[in-house]
Amino acid sequence: xxxxxxxxxxxxxxxxxxxxxxxxxxxxxxxxxxxxxxxxxxxxxxxxxxxxxxxxxxxxxxxxxxxxxxxxxxxxxxxxxxxxxxxxxxxxxxxxxxxxxxxxxxxxxxxxxxxxxxxxxxxxxxxxxxxxxxxxxxxxxxxxxxxxxxxxxxxxxxxxxxxxxxxxxxxxxxxxxxxxxxxxxxxxxxxxxxxxxxxxxxxxxxxxxxxxxxxxxxxxxxxxxxxxxxxxxxxxxxxxxxxxxxxxxxxxxxxxxxxxxxxxxxxxxxxxxxxxxxxxxxxxxxxxxxxxxxxxxxxxxxxxxxxxxxxxxxxxx
Amino acid sequence: xxxxxxxxxxxxxxxxxxxxxxxxxxxxxxxxxxxxxxxxxxxxxxxxxxxxxxxxxxxxxxxxxxxxxxxxxxxxxxxxxxxxxxxxxxxxxxxxxxxxxxxxxxxxxxxxxxxxxxxxxxxxxxxxxxxxxxxxxxxxxxxxxxxxxxxxxxxxxxxxxxxxxxxxxxxxxxxxxxxxxxxxxxxxxxxxxxxxxxxxxxxxxxxxxxxxxxxxxxxxxxxxxxxxxxxxxxxxxxxxxxxxxxxxxxxxxxxxxxxxxxxxxxxxxxxxxxxxxxxxxxxxxxxxxxxxxxxxxxxxxxxxxxxxxxxxxxxxxxxxxxxxxxxxxxxxxxxxxxxxxxxxxxxxxxxxxx
Numbered sequence: 001x002x003x004x005x006x007x008x009x010x011x012x013x014x015x016x017x018x019x020x021x022x023x024x025x026x027x028x029x030x031x032x033x034x035x036x037x038x039x040x041x042x043x044x045x046x047x048x049x050x051x052x053x054x055x056x057x058x059x060x061x062x063x064x065x066x067x068x069x070x071x072x073x074x075x076x077x078x079x080x081x082x083x084x085x086x087x088x089x090x091x092x093x094x095x096x097x098x099x100x101x102x103x104x105x106x107x108x109x110x111x112x113x114x115x116x117x118x119x120x121x122x123x124x125x126x127x128x129x130x131x132x133x134x135x136x137x138x139x140x141x142x143x144x145x146x147x148x149x150x151x152x153x154x155x156x157x158x159x160x161x162x163x164x165x166x167x168x169x170x171x172x173x174x175x176x177x178x179x180x181x182x183x184x185x186x187x188x189x190x191x192x193x194x195x196x197x198x199x200x201x202x203x204x205x206x207x208x209x210x211x212x213x214x215x216x217x218x219x220x221x222x223x224x225x226x227x228x229x230x231x232x233x234x235x236x237x238x239x240x241x242x243x244x245x246x247x248x249x250x251x252x253x254x255x256x257x258x259x260x261x262x263x264x265x266x267x268x269x270x271x272x273x274x275x276x277x278x279x280x281x282x283x284x285x286x287x288x289x290x291x292x293x294x295x296x297x298x299x300x301x302x303x304x305x306x307x308x309x310x311x312x313x314x315x316x317x
Numbered sequence: 318x319x320x321x322x323x324x325x326x327x328x329x330x331x332x333x334x335x336x337x338x339x340x341x342x343x344x345x346x347x348x349x350x351x352x353x354x355x356x357x358x359x360x361x362x363x364x365x366x367x368x369x370x371x372x373x374x375x376x377x378x379x380x381x382x383x384x385x386x387x388x389x390x391x392x393x394x395x396x397x398x399x400x401x402x403x404x405x406x407x408x409x410x411x412x413x414x415x416x417x418x419x420x421x422x423x424x425x426x427x428x429x430x431x432x433x434x435x436x437x438x439x440x441x442x443x444x445x446x447x448x449x450x451x452x453x454x455x456x457x458x459x460x461x462x463x464x465x466x467x468x469x470x471x472x473x474x475x476x477x478x479x480x481x482x483x484x485x486x487x488x489x490x491x492x493x494x495x496x497x498x499x500x501x502x503x504x505x506x507x508x509x510x511x512x513x514x515x516x517x518x519x520x521x522x523x524x525x526x527x528x529x530x531x532x533x534x535x536x537x538x539x540x541x542x543x544x545x546x547x548x549x550x551x552x553x554x555x556x557x558x559x560x561x562x563x564x565x566x567x568x569x570x571x572x573x574x575x576x577x578x579x580x581x582x583x584x585x586x587x588x589x590x591x592x593x594x595x596x597x598x599x600x601x602x603x604x605x606x607x608x609x610x611x612x613x614x615x616x617x618x619x620x621x622x623x624x625x626x627x628x629x630x631x632x633x634x635x636x637x638x639x640x641x642x643x644x645x646x647x648x649x650x651x652x653x654x655x656x657x658x659x660x661x662x663x664x665x666x667x668x669x670x671x
Contacts, residue, residue, distance in 0.1 A: 120389020
């Protein structure tokens with residue numbers, strides 16, 4: 001078992017994402033959030049496990065379901081909430097919304113709402129980092145649906161050809177919106193497909209945050225000392241809520257609530273909480289609640305963007 | 318070799334283009350060139366010639382046939398502080414890059430709240446003649462003009478292609494750089510030292526008082542030839558080269574057309590929703606006196622390969638001159654400008670100085 005300080009850090013990150021997302025869902029019906037939200041509830045462990053072994057100067061590329069990766073990399077909740085409220089203090093000044101979270105300061109690349117399209121940009125960033133030669137790496141998150149886009153395979157090939165320092169992380173939650181893998185993949189062996197490009201590929205089927213962390217740590221260490229090129233992780237996970245929006249949708253007919261049960265039983269947020277002493281756990285939970293309350297207040301009280309912002313930053317000067 | 322006192326020499330378009338890239342690569346180590354065939358023996362018709370030898374394989378490299386991902390790679394590298402030049406030997410291939418260019422490159426600056434820059438150049442060449450046909454001949458610049466966040470330039474001569482390439486590389490935005498294959502061999506006076514051709518500043522290439530001709534890309538050359546033909550029948554055409562389409566120096570076009578009372582825009586592209594449509598629409602919105610307007614471009618069909626059909630597909634100096642004359646003298650008797658000269662217009666040189 002990891003030392004308590006590590007557990008505390010990991011729990012804080014898991015708990016922050018879970019609770020921030022629950023609060024987002026709670027606030028959502030008030031219509032204060034002016035952005036479609038794709039919640040990370042249930043998928044926290046993938047982002048947290050990977051980002052826990054990244055350095056501050058490493059780079060993360062996320063998706064439109066990107067709250068978890070953004071927060072796990074250490075980018076501020078205030079900026080995320082204000083962004084969802086459409087406020088001037090948001091991560092993108094209120095111009096991007098939930099689907100385009102970004103933080104240059106925390107090396108979070110901007111996310112895209114077009115599935116798979118952020119993957120090659122992450123590869124291009126890794127090319128620049130390889131040229132830079134400081135041992136920095138990119139972790140690129142994407143869903144199972146993104147692996148069906150041609151650009152995914154083009155990106156794997158180029159990253160492997162040039163042995164770029166990039167960890168491809170497939171968050172496989174089994175659904176592209178409402179369509180299950182069985183209707184989309186001729187074969188479930190995504191790791192075998194990726195291995196064909198000449199890089200290691202590993203499946204982590206149980207959502208274990210520590211297993212994910214270990215795998216990431218191993219591959220990233222090899223990239224940093226230049227013995228390894230790109231690597232691929234397929235992390236099974238489960239989307240507890242609907243594709244977009246705050247609600248559950250187990251009555252919609254495309255999936256059964258029974259499928260959720262093992263993921264709730266094995267919930268990593270609760271699991272890591274249980275590994276901490278009660279007082280440490282309480283302290284973290286209180287901090288997280290305070291941070292969320294402050295972020296919501298910040299989002300509520302922040303100003304709207306100035307009208308002149310409409311045409312600002314179409315071009316860089 | 319001829320030269321002017323300012324250090325200009327006569328250079329071919331292709332060599333001036335290559336010189337511009339090479340000088341910026343020399344000056345800025347973050348500049349790199351990549352794309353299909355940039356480092357092979359043909360060197361994109363010579364436009365990347367010698368760059369591999371000078372700057373090495375980390376800065377000049379071939380890619381897999383993965384235009385979609387390679388555009389994303391350029392974007393990511395640009396966001397990381399590099400200045401990629403992504404080369405496509407035909408503009409038609411940019412259709413494989415559209416998602417990355419339109420959904421990411423054009424929007425990143427804005428949708429990420431001004432926190433990133435995407436300084437990249439997308440070079441692409443328009444083909445013409447000798448049966449280039451349906452998918453090697455398209456001028457698709459208007460598709461990129463439509464999307465906020467992209468700059469679009471189409472230099473028509475060796476001087477401008479060097480200066481505009483240097484400007485494009487130094488620009489902090491994605492620039493769609495439109496080249497025309499038939500311009501590659503044309504010559505002009507080009508300064509040896511690095512220089513910028515500013516975007517958003519058109520050039521009056523030939524002054525005149527009777528009709529304003531705006532020529533885009535190699536249609537500028539065709540317009541210059543048309544102006545010569547028109548001069549033979551006493552018509553003085555003013556010929557304007559917009560050089561950059563986004564930003565567009567509409568003021569220069571407006572002032573000229575307002576003066577001549579006639580505006581003919583000739584594009585190396587289709588007219589529907591095209592650059593010619595945009596320029597005439599702006600004129601229509603802005604004019605404070607009646608201005609007669611017309612546009613010419615590709616025939617509204619796919620480019621055929623058979624020479625007689627291909628000849629009909631494109632405007633040429635004779636058809637341009639005839640159309641311009643009709644604007645001045647509607648119903649004038651039929652006129653057959655010296656069509657023999659019109660045939661080989663792309664070989665005609667306009668060398669400046671600028």
